[in-house]
Amino acid sequence: MLQVKSPQDLAAGIVFIVIGAAGIIFGMDLRLGTAARMGPGYFPMLLSGLIIAIGLIVAARGFSLEGPPIERIPVRPVFFILGAILASGFLLNMVGLALTAVAVTIIAAYARRDVNLKETILLGVGMAIFSVVVFVYALNQPLPAWWGR
Amino acid sequence: MEFDLFHNLATGFGAAFSLQNLGFALLGVFLGTLIGVLPGIGPIPAIAMLLPITFQLEPLSALIMLAGLYYGAQYGGSTTSILVNIPGEAGSIVTCIDGHQMARQGRAGTALAVAALGSFFAGCVGTIFIAAFGPPLSALAQQFNSPDYFSLMVLGLTTAVVLAHGSVVKAIAMVLIGLLLGLVGTDVSSGLTRYTFNITAIWEGIDFLPLVIGMFGVVEIIRNLEHKELPRPLIGTKFRDVWPSMKDFHDSWRAVLRGTGLGSILGILPGGGAVLAAFAAYTVEKKVAKDPSRFGKGAIEGVAGPEAANNAAAQTSFIPLLTLGLPSNAIMALMMGAMIIQGIEPGAAVMTKRPDLFWGMVASMWIGNLMLLVLNLPLIGIWVRLLSVPYRLLYPAILLFCIIGVYSINTNIAQLVIVALFAAFGYLLYKFGCEPAPLVLGFILGPVMEENLRRSLVISRGDPMVFFERPISAVLLAMTLAVILLIVLPQFRKTREEAFQE
Numbered sequence A: 001m002l003q004v005k006s007p008q009d010l011a012a013g014i015v016f017i018v019i020g021a022a023g024i025i026f027g028m029d030l031r032l033g034t035a036a037r038m039g040p041g042y043f044p045m046l047l048s049g050l051i052i053a054i055g056l057i058v059a060a061r062g063f064s065l066e067g068p069p070i071e072r073i074p075v076r077p078v079f080f081i082l083g084a085i086l087a088s089g090f091l092l093n094m095v096g097l098a099l100t101a102v103a104v105t106i107i108a109a110y111a112r113r114d115v116n117l118k119e120t121i122l123l124g125v126g127m128a129i130f131s132v133v134v135f136v137y138a139l140n141q142p143l144p145a146w147w148g149r
Numbered sequence B: 001m002e003f004d005l006f007h008n009l010a011t012g013f014g015a016a017f018s019l020q021n022l023g024f025a026l027l028g029v030f031l032g033t034l035i036g037v038l039p040g041i042g043p044i045p046a047i048a049m050l051l052p053i054t055f056q057l058e059p060l061s062a063l064i065m066l067a068g069l070y071y072g073a074q075y076g077g078s079t080t081s082i083l084v085n086i087p088g089e090a091g092s093i094v095t096c097i098d099g100h101q102m103a104r105q106g107r108a109g110t111a112l113a114v115a116a117l118g119s120f121f122a123g124c125v126g127t128i129f130i131a132a133f134g135p136p137l138s139a140l141a142q143q144f145n146s147p148d149y150f151s152l153m154v155l156g157l158t159t160a161v162v163l164a165h166g167s168v169v170k171a172i173a174m175v176l177i178g179l180l181l182g183l184v185g186t187d188v189s190s191g192l193t194r195y196t197f198n199i200t201a202i203w204e205g206i207d208f209l210p211l212v213i214g215m216f217g218v219v220e221i222i223r224n225l226e227h228k229e230l231p232r233p234l235i236g237t238k239f240r241d242v243w244p245s246m247k248d249f250h251d252s253w254r255a256v257l258r259g260t261g262l263g264s265i266l267g268i269l270p271g272g273g274a275v276l277a278a279f280a281a282y283t284v285e286k287k288v289a290k291d292p293s294r295f296g297k298g299a300i301e302g303v304a305g306p307e308a309a310n311n312a313a314a315q316t317s318f319i320p321l322l323t324l325g326l327p328s329n330a331i332m333a334l335m336m337g338a339m340i341i342q343g344i345e346p347g348a349a350v351m352t353k354r355p356d357l358f359w360g361m362v363a364s365m366w367i368g369n370l371m372l373l374v375l376n377l378p379l380i381g382i383w384v385r386l387l388s389v390p391y392r393l394l395y396p397a398i399l400l401f402c403i404i405g406v407y408s409i410n411t412n413i414a415q416l417v418i419v420a421l422f423a424a425f426g427y428l429l430y431k432f433g434c435e436p437a438p439l440v441l442g443f444i445l446g447p448v449m450e451e452n453l454r455r456s457l458v459i460s461r462g463d464p465m466v467f468f469e470r471p472i473s474a475v476l477l478a479m480t481l482a483v484i485l486l487i488v489l490p491q492f493r494k495t496r497e498e499a500f501q502e
Helices: A007-026 A042-064 A075-095 A097-109 A117-138 B002-016 B019-037 B043-054 B059-084 B095-104 B108-141 B146-163 B168-182 B208-226 B246-268 B274-288 B301-316 B318-324 B330-341 B348-353 B355-376 B380-386 B391-410 B414-431 B437-459 B471-488 B490-501
Strands: none
Touching: A007 A042, A007 B168, A007 B414, A042 B168, A042 B437, A075 A097, A075 B208, A075 B391, A075 B414, A097 A117, A097 B391, A117 B391, B002 B019, B002 B059, B002 B108, B002 B355, B019 B043, B019 B059, B019 B355, B019 B380, B043 B059, B043 B208, B043 B330, B043 B391, B059 B095, B059 B108, B059 B301, B059 B330, B059 B355, B059 B380, B095 B108, B095 B301, B108 B246, B108 B301, B108 B318, B108 B348, B108 B355, B146 B168, B146 B437, B146 B471, B168 B437, B208 B330, B208 B391, B208 B414, B208 B437, B246 B274, B246 B301, B246 B318, B274 B301, B301 B318, B318 B330, B318 B348, B318 B355, B330 B437, B348 B355, B391 B414
């Protein structure tokens, strides 16, 4: 009976194998060519093959060598931080930088527990003023300050 | 030759001493000190955030500012290590050990001064190192052909993997994944798109910035939020207390010299850089000390050695990039990205085609180090006050700057989706014990490596022996083999594990 001794290694190995396999499957229709005349598929196939090979080694180590467990993945920070990034993508084009800055600050703040909403809104407004002044006006970055532009 | 060096440095100082470039050097080292002092933000996301702003600058100004940010962070990082026992920056982790003990014994000022003066000395020597080793290395690189370049990159990536933190096998896989990701987009030789899934945003390849911001900047924020915010018991200090006594000088100058030498050499090696140099210097100081038991209890050498080493290494890690076009760590990969965006191909050609750029940067580093000394010692009180800003106010701001930086490249919101994807990917891999730095190195070298492999095999009509027949390439591959053998040897493995343990 196989026993998982190093969950981190096993998981990493599986991720590597999946990436290598994806490289091969999605690169199927690329012409390989020969070594002397490498086609667009030659180097990607070589790399994907190597990635799978290492993935197998790492996964195998997961059964043979003792290793640390996988730490718990905290849902809250991951959800709110990634949420803030994705939300900013929609908001920037719609309402401009100033309001996006407030929104990002508030969403990101909820990645922690015990949010002080008043403090957060103040920080958000401060960030909005700072980023509009610095990035839009002083540095001339291609960002809309408000909606409709 | 000596006249050449003098002449070259004169060119460099001429270029760096323009009012504009002095200003950008000051801005760079100032921001570098700032992010160095603040725990929870390192130089990688900071450089990435600033990249879009540098698009509009002249190449020299942009590089001067970004370089200043990197070595400035090494100065600032030590302040936090010494005063609050939290490394402000990865290169200053070991400084915590003895630096903070010194602070608790009421010698915070001395520790800060030794760190800053040691760093300044090391920075000056590092600059001379670049000036001395740059021209011969770049002359050597001009004899390189495609097979040699390919082998050089194999050697560079292998060394980077061996010297980097963490599991070697996983790091190799990360390099390969990076190389594969680097190939996404339009293939230069056939004009076909690869792995684009008809998404227009990645037709020309995955942009460098969203990838780095996602894997370093955002992952770092999530990692910091995982842990409860530690209280920062601050030990205050004033400028008045800063000047070290004659005895302190006497106790530390040898450590500074050793740290500078070690750091300068380790900085050149791929995978080296400030972090490794500081660890190595601490180990060496402990080994050569007459009474090693003093270490961990406030030994001044334990501050002087590593601090000199990390700054020297931050300086000399520019050598492989500027002369061979080979980035030796993730920060140099970013610098390479900045150069490419500016239309400069990193490598031997920089020295011949744009001598003002190379020598201007070298000169600016010396000027920057002088500015840092002035910024750090008398202004220590201001930096200390910054430390009282809690992380809960800091991270929304960092996140917002990351978003603005990425959006400013081409105002395409798809880039922000890419940031989120790479953040999730990087975070998951971090949980599985994989470091992101090798992936970034592979990513930036992917297309170059494929092109050189292709050309080599065209020359040799498909015979892979070409890599062993050309003398330069054969030597480089033999060195690669030696590096691989080194890691297999039990003795080296033990030292490596010890070095990363501390």
